[in-house]
Amino acid sequence: MIGDLFNTLISTIRDVVPIAIILFGFQLFVLRRKIPNLGRVLIGFVYVLVGLTFFLYGLEKALFPLGKLMAKQLTAPEFIGLIRQTGEVIESVDWWQYKWVYLFAFSIGFATTIAEPALLAVAIKANQVSGGSVGIWGLRISVALGVAIGISMGTYRIVTGTPLYWYIVTGYIAVIIQTVFAPKSIIALAYDSGGVTTSTVTVPIVAALGLGLASTVPGRNPVLDGFGLIAFASLFPMITVMAYAQLSEWRAKRLTVEN
Amino acid sequence: MAKMFVSSFKDLLPIILVIAFFQILVLKQPIPNLAELIIGILFVVAGLSFFIKGLEMGLFPIGESMAYDFARKGSVFWLMVFAFCLGFGTTVAEPALIAVADEAATVAAEGQMIADSDAARENYALGLRLTVAVSVGLAILVGVLRIIRGWPIQYLIIGGYIGVVIMTVFAPAQIIGIAYDSGGVTTSTITVPLVTALGVGLASSIKGRNPVTDGFGLIAFASLTPMIFVMLYGMVVLS
Numbered sequence: 001m002i003g004d005l006f007n008t009l010i011s012t013i014r015d016v017v018p019i020a021i022i023l024f025g026f027q028l029f030v031l032r033r034k035i036p037n038l039g040r041v042l043i044g045f046v047y048v049l050v051g052l053t054f055f056l057y058g059l060e061k062a063l064f065p066l067g068k069l070m071a072k073q074l075t076a077p078e079f080i081g082l083i084r085q086t087g088e089v090i091e092s093v094d095w096w097q098y099k100w101v102y103l104f105a106f107s108i109g110f111a112t113t114i115a116e117p118a119l120l121a122v123a124i125k126a127n128q129v130s131g132g133s134v135g136i137w138g139l140r141i142s143v144a145l146g147v148a149i150g151i152s153m154g155t156y157r158i159v160t161g162t163p164l165y166w167y168i169v170t171g172y173i174a175v176i177i178q179t180v181f182a183p184k185s186i187i188a189l190a191y192d193s194g195g196v197t198t199s200t201v202t203v204p205i206v207a208a209l210g211l212g213l214a215s216t217v218p219g220r221n222p223v224l225d226g227f228g229l230i231a232f233a234s235l236f237p238m239i240t241v242m243a244y245a246q247l248s249e250w251r252a253k254r255l256t257v258e259n
Numbered sequence: 260m261a262k263m264f265v266s267s268f269k270d271l272l273p274i275i276l277v278i279a280f281f282q283i284l285v286l287k288q289p290i291p292n293l294a295e296l297i298i299g300i301l302f303v304v305a306g307l308s309f310f311i312k313g314l315e316m317g318l319f320p321i322g323e324s325m326a327y328d329f330a331r332k333g334s335v336f337w338l339m340v341f342a343f344c345l346g347f348g349t350t351v352a353e354p355a356l357i358a359v360a361d362e363a364a365t366v367a368a369e370g371q372m373i374a375d376s377d378a379a380r381e382n383y384a385l386g387l388r389l390t391v392a393v394s395v396g397l398a399i400l401v402g403v404l405r406i407i408r409g410w411p412i413q414y415l416i417i418g419g420y421i422g423v424v425i426m427t428v429f430a431p432a433q434i435i436g437i438a439y440d441s442g443g444v445t446t447s448t449i450t451v452p453l454v455t456a457l458g459v460g461l462a463s464s465i466k467g468r469n470p471v472t473d474g475f476g477l478i479a480f481a482s483l484t485p486m487i488f489v490m491l492y493g494m495v496v497l498s
Contacts, residue, residue, distance in 0.1 A: 011354065018348045019449055023321060026344075030337050031328045035321065044317020047309045052448065055306030062299020066278055066291070073286050100285055107280075111273035115303075117310050120270070121452035122478075124311075125319070129459055129470040164436055165427050172420045179413045185471045188412045191479030192455075195446045201274075203355055203444065227436030230443035234482055 008060070009053045016049055055117070056200065067108065068208040074101050075212035093218060098159050102152045105209060109151035109233065112202040113144035119196050126189055134189065142244035143193045146237030151206055154232035158213045161220060164228045171235040178242040186245035193241045194234040202233060260308065267307040271300065314452050322456025330464040335407065342403040345454070346481060347396035355444040356391055360384040363437045370433055372497045387441075387492060394488035395445050398480035399454065405476065406461045409468060412476045419483040426490040434493025441489045442482040454478060 027035055035041055073079060080097050113119060123136045157167060179187055206229050214226035282290055290296065329338045350356060364384040368375040373383050405415060427435060446454075454477045462474035 015352065015354065015447070016449060018352055019345075019453065022341075022344050022348045023325065023453075026337075026341050027325065027328075030341070031325065031332060033328050036324055037320065041317045041321050044313045044315070044320070047313025048317055048449065049313075051306045051309030051311070051313055053306065054302045055310060058299040058302030058304075058306060060299075061302065062296045063274060063278070063303070066282070066296065070278065070281055070286065073288075074281070079286075100281075104277075104281055104285075107277040108274075111277045114273050115270045115307070117307060117314075118446070118448045118451035120311065121314055121318075122455055122475075124314075125452075125455050125459055126471075126475070129463070129474060134471075164439060165424075168439060169424055169427075172424070176417055176420070179417070185469075188472060188475035188479070191412060191416055192475045192477070195443065195478040195482035196451050197443075200448050224433065224436065227440050229440075231436075231439035234443040 004061075005053065005057050008057045009049070012049055012053045012056065015052075016045070020045065052117075052200075059201065059204075064204050067205040070104070071205065071209040071212045074104050075209070075216050077216055080216075093159070095156065095159050098155070098213075098217075101155050101159070101209075101213065105155040105206075106148045106152040108205055108209075109202070110144045110148035112205060113147040113197055114140060115201050116197060117200065119143055119193070122189075122192060122196050130185070134186075138244060138248070139189075139193070139241065142240045143197055143237040146193070146240035147197050147202065147233045149240070150232035150234075150236030151209075151229055153236075154229040155209065155213055157228070157232075158210065158220060158225050159217055161217075161225065164231070168231060168235060171239065175235075175238050175242075178239060178246070181246065182242040183245050183249050186242060190238050190241035190245070193237045197233055197237050203230065206230065206233065260312075263308040263311065264304055267304045267311070270307060271303055275300065310448075318449070318452045319456045322453045323460035326457050326460025327464045330461060335404075338403060338407075339400050342399040343396040345396075345450075345457075346399035347392045349447065349450040349453075350395040350445050350481075351388060351392035353445065353447050353450075355447070356388055356441070357384075359437065359441060359444050360387040360391075363387055366437070367433065367497070372431070372433060383496065386496060387437075387489065390488050390492040391441050391445060391485045394484040395481045398484040399477055401484075402458070402477040402480040403461065405480075406458060406468060406473050407465060409473060412479070416476075416479060416483065419480075419487065422487050423483070423490075426487055426494075430490035430493050431497045434490055434497060438486050438489035438493065441485045445485055446478050446481055450481075451478060454481070 027033065080093070119140060123139045126134045126139060127136045153167065157164065182190070210229040211226045214220045279290070282288055329341065361384050364380040364387070367373045367383055368380050373379045401415070405412065430438065455475070458477045459470045459474035462468040463470040
């Protein structure tokens with residue numbers, strides 16, 4: 001256990017070192033200014049290192065193996081009912097046979113996004129600078145809903161074998177239309193929320209789900225159909241975050257009209 | 260600290276519930292290694308608490324203080340260099356990207372788009388990583404320039420989307436899924452808070468910029484440009 005923990009620490013340090021070099025290099029040689037509260041900042045960096053190490057170690061130890069195993073079991077042909085009791089393999093499937101996969105994709109997408117540290121960081125910052133008008137939980141839940149919808153649609157796409165770009169282009173059009181109507185203050189934040197959703201927690205489980213589906217659904221090719229779930233997970237949060245802003249604006253308007 | 264542990268546990272609770280529900284009620288199987296699972300969850304909770312604490316003590320303040328210093332120094336050139344280095348440096352060694360690039364190389368070799376040898380695969384994966392890192396560097400650079408100049412974000416992003424759609428028409432089919440995914444894997448847990456603090460700090464220290472409308476958006480650029488550049492890479496290398 002100590003060995004595993006140490007290995008995780010080493011790889012986290014390898015992640016942080018280039019960033020620290022860039023930050024301190026520019027601070028020392030270009031800005032030539034002392035960092036305010038240097039001691040506190042350094043302790044903060046140590047906390048980030050220790051925190052990420054524990055976080056990743058715990059995920060690797062407990063949640064990822066189970067999550068990946070479940071993704072495999074839920075997509076297994078035996079579970080879906082593709083193998084008859086006579087041992088005969090059914091070649092064509094109805095998309096509805098994968099209902100548990102869609103539900104799993106939806107709920108695991110939602111749950112892992114709530115636990116995503118990068119999203120929490122952005123939500124804290126957005127809450128700070130907006131003077132509290134963007135709620136931390138409001139933002140996190142709307143992003144998580146977006147990821148949930150995105151990943152379940154992504155699994156549906158793999159099952160049905162429809163081309164990826166249909167969904168992505170349709171999603172883009174929705175984003176563009178919403179941009180016209182959404183409150184100006186949310187637009188940049190909504191665009192950002194697409195990119196922050198998929199880091200440490202979501203990617204490994206989602207990738208296992210995609211690979212499991214693409215290699216077991218009859219007629220799918222893992223090398224062509226296994227990719228693309230992350231793209232779904234980064235597109236739909238933009239739509240749900242703008243929808244959340246539109247909804248809160250509409251509710252605020254209705255309240256003022258009623259009063 | 261105790262309060263932080265409780266709130267971190269709340270963040271994790273949905274995952275625990277989802278896994279328990281599917282394992283017990285849908286797959287109808289016992290939870291394996293319960294003790295190990297509980298220890299793992301405790302580590303995740305402690306890790307998340309430490310990370311958030313460190314974020315508020317280290318990453319947010321340094322991102323903001325550098326943004327203020329750059330704004331005061333007034334050198335757009337050095338700010339651009341910094342923006343590019345930050346984007347490139349944090350992406351090129353990103354483990355999620357390394358994993359995706361290696362997988363993409365295996366896929367390309369199996370599809371006989373590149374020679375099926377270790378050297379060819381390594382070259383292809385390295386090229387892919389450098390392509391993504393350069394595109395993230397450029398993305399942060401353009402994003403910072405946007406904050407300084409006050410350009411509205413939607414035109415740049417929508418323009419980028421149109422670029423993605425056009426590239427999709429011309430790029431080889433085998434690269435498209437990887438290209439779309441590479442947009443999402445570029446921004447790691449350390450980069451996001453840092454870049455967000457930088458953007459918000461810049462927008463609050465430049466006169467006439469609003470931290471909410473102008474400060475965010477850097478990550479959006481960083482997830483958009485890799486799609487375009489990876490498809491370009493696919494067109495150059497695979498055809």
